[in-house]
Amino acid sequence: MRRVRMRELSGWAGALALALMALGQVASTPRAELLFRDGDSLIVALLARSVLADAHGDWAMSSVLFLPESAVFTGIDALLPLDANGLLAVNAVLNMLALYGALRLAAGRRRDGMAPVAWSLVALAAFAVLAMTGISTARDALELASLQLTTTYYAATVVAVVVSAGLVRRVLDRTEGGTGSLVALGATATLSTLTNPLYAAWATVPIGILLVVLAARSLRRGRVVGPLAALLGGTVLGFLGRIPFGEWIANTGASYVQPQQWAQSLEYYAELLAGRLSSPLGVVACGIVVALIAVAVLRTARAVDLGGRFTAAVAWFLPVLVVVGAIALGTHAARYLQPLAFAPLLGLVAAPRAVTMPRRAGSAVVAGTAALLLAAGVLSVPRIAAAASMPDPDLRCVTDWVNASGRTGAGQFWTVRLPKLHVDDPASLVQVDHELNGYAWLVDRHDLDVGEVSFLLEDAQTVPWHLPVPAIPDEVIDCGRYRILDFGDAGLPLGPPRS
Known part of the structure; x- marks a missing residue:
């Protein structure tokens, strides 16, 4: 028993080293923009800050509610004395550790001739290498594995899909109490669908199809009925659970489904693939x-x-089904194809047979690998710290000015979200469109109650303003990549909110 515990602890230690290595490499490339500063990537941090401030927000969310992600981020924010970038870095490591835990579950219990811990680490190492090949700032590139390091791009759903496959495997193998695994599967499906309906496409449909096929071809159909019922029942409960959150869901996602655009979708994803294959790392x-x-x-x-x-x-069927489905539904978003990066890992843990070698040689291999992982993990920490603490004088200029002004200003989505996270009072920066209508998207709608603003924030991503009233700024404050248009006492009225 002691050896088993040590082996499991060693697996988690190796997973931590791999997580640090992946984050250290990605955070040292331009893709750090996606981890720490991208407008989309900051919703969980903003929501967690609102929760800790005990603000009774009226959030306008997408079809994804980010409930598990927000709970984790809020927890580490409450426990650790770190700034926003430090918390995002810690969260990235936790996301990778959660994926390892899911892979370890899917690998099954240790039996004679099996090495589930070792193969789970091999699978995570493959994923870490995939993540480290992501170096661009583009959020819509086929650098899919690196998205697991963010708080926004469905990290919890990725883990839930692998966990679901693992729980079904445990039931089919009968290596554990079937009832406990079935309850866990139903709970996973319920919570995952509640927070992100994409779980139904990534898990319920493909796993359900495979279970039906297994039931048709196997004499042991009784083992298949339970997981199929738990998966379908949990998914239905999850969709029902979304009803009370209806006021928070500004977009159900139905508008993303446009089957008539399948040809454009095929062309779009083909262009993304060509772009990925245009670099050695992509190849x-x-x-x-x-x-x-x-x-x-x-x-x-x-x-x-x-x-x-x-x-x-599951390892090959899920990616194939998701790619075909994404094209057939006319979607245009690389993040929907994330199963291409994580699902194939299940093939490595499907049959985690131990490699036979002399005991002394085996001990040497294990010790050498552990030493290399430990050294690489330790060396990655300074890289992560440097990336998370990299000075941003332009952002500091904006936040200092806004904090000192004591007034409320506005900016467009891609411009305002990073300063909004870092100012003392997030409500002092309101999210608007180029016509100064409130833009209620991934933000607290209560921010728009202010009615008018007295300055505007802009940068290279800002669409030219078309203000509702003629106005000339009293002063323009230069903050590097940002500009603050200060209208002084002249209030600019906000238009009706839209999402």
């Missing part, structure tokens, strides 16, 4: 994904047990 990443899918197909064909065959099948 390496695509090669890794193709190799992982090939391993999954091979292990599906060679599986000797029901749980292993199911897990391996």
